[in-house]
Amino acid sequence: MSNFVDECGLNVRGGDGGAGCVSFRREAHVARGGPDGGDGGSGGDVWLVADRNVASLIAFRDHPHRRATSGTHGSGQKRHGSSGDDLVVAVPEGTTVRDQDGGVLADLVHHGDRWLGAAGGRGGKGNARFLSNQRRAPGFAEQGEYGEERWVRLELRLMADVALVGFPNVGKSTLISVISAAKPKIADYPFTTLEPNLGVVRLDDGGSGAGRAPRFEMVVADIPGLIEGAAEGRGLGHQFLRHVERARVLAVLIDLSPLALAAPEEQSATLLAELAGYRPELLDRPRVVVGSRADLAEPEVLAAFDGPTICAVTGDGVPQLLGELRRLVEQSRDAEPEPDSFVTLRPAPEGVTIGRRDDGSFEVQGREAARAVALSDLTNVEALDVARERLARLGVDRALARAGARNGDVVHIGSMTFDYESDDHLEVQPFDEAE
DSSP: OOSOOOEEEEEEEOOOOOOOOOOBOOBTTBSSOOBOOOOOOOOOOEEEEEETTOOOSGGGTSOOEEEOOOOOOOBTTTBOOOOOOOEEEEEETTEEEEOTTSOEEEEEOSTTOEEEEEOOOOOOOOGGGGOOSSOSSOOOOOOOOOOOEEEEEEEEOOOOSEEEEESTTSSHHHHHHHHSSOOOOOOSSTTOOOSOEEEEEEEEOSOOOTTOOSEEEEEEEEOOOOOTTGGGTGGGHHHHHGGGTTOSEEEEEEEOSTTOSSOHHHHHHHHHHHHHHHOGGGGGSOEEEEEEOGGGSOHHHHHHOOSOBOBTTTTBTHHHHHHHHHHHHHHHHHHSOOOOOOOOOSOOOOSOEEEEOTTSOEEEEOHHHHHHHHSSOTTSHHHHHHHHHHHHHHTHHHHHHHTTOOTTOEEEETTEEEEOOTTSOOEEEOOOTTO
């Protein structure tokens, strides 16, 4: 079974909030002690964080569910419940988070980039919070809010300095095994490599001047072999080409041996056409076209090839190739701007909006409005009054009137259904989950 996974689904759920407590102070010699119910604790959040020490998404293949802990309930004597712990989910650098429709939610490119995958539910307020001059003995408290839950799609695009691109069986795996400590599978048949391999190449700096690093390092990715039609998805082309997107430099390997499937110029034209068909901007990347398996090439083929040639088995030409790749990588790194701070691509909804359903009923959209009815025990008259006050402060009544609501119209707020009355009176109807 493969130990490299670059695409998977993930279910994240924030912790539920704890419920507030209904309690009254009861002590000797203290008459009418008043409400002292504590608040419930908030549920923990689920954060996705890019980590350079994580190499693939294999941790989510068989266990795709991640849930933060819930808050605990409040209790008497104004003891508040504890909040749930946040859950930090480590993902590889270069992970793109998408929704179920394919839209991009976040791009975790650099180490430490983080995205809120699922917010925890808010804890409910205890009855001590509702004490007022008009309400001296509130006999209700808020329920805890459920944590957010969603399915997302994770896609990994390897973060590499150099991507080795070529047809199957041209010597890419042999080359990366020679220049780094990577140990890919190597055999004399096509499609030996079915998953990308990363190798770290370390080169001596050649000097010890002040301020100079003793070594130069670059990450090289061995991309599985491409075939004609890869840009249209043939031969898992999209899965392979995805890992080329973030490479700074492209090393295009051309098979010069008599065993090649096509002439060198045809190989080069096909590979560049596939890169352009997938992402046209890839042709603007710095690249070097390398003749591979030069030890098997005919003299006239070597003479006609315009570019560096190598034999990865014997090491001929490899130092010169590494020098050229180093030069291009250094130029690319110097030209890159400093990374900006990570920006979440998921906008936070604000305010209240009114929508219409297919049956003509009205739907109040907005998290605060949904909270106003979801956290309250609407079977309690006092709690219902509080919910009505909250909706009025949010402007729900005015928004419904502007939307054309009339007395008797059905209004949906969260999971609750009401009859609209213009005198601010809402009659609660039981909600049927099957509808």
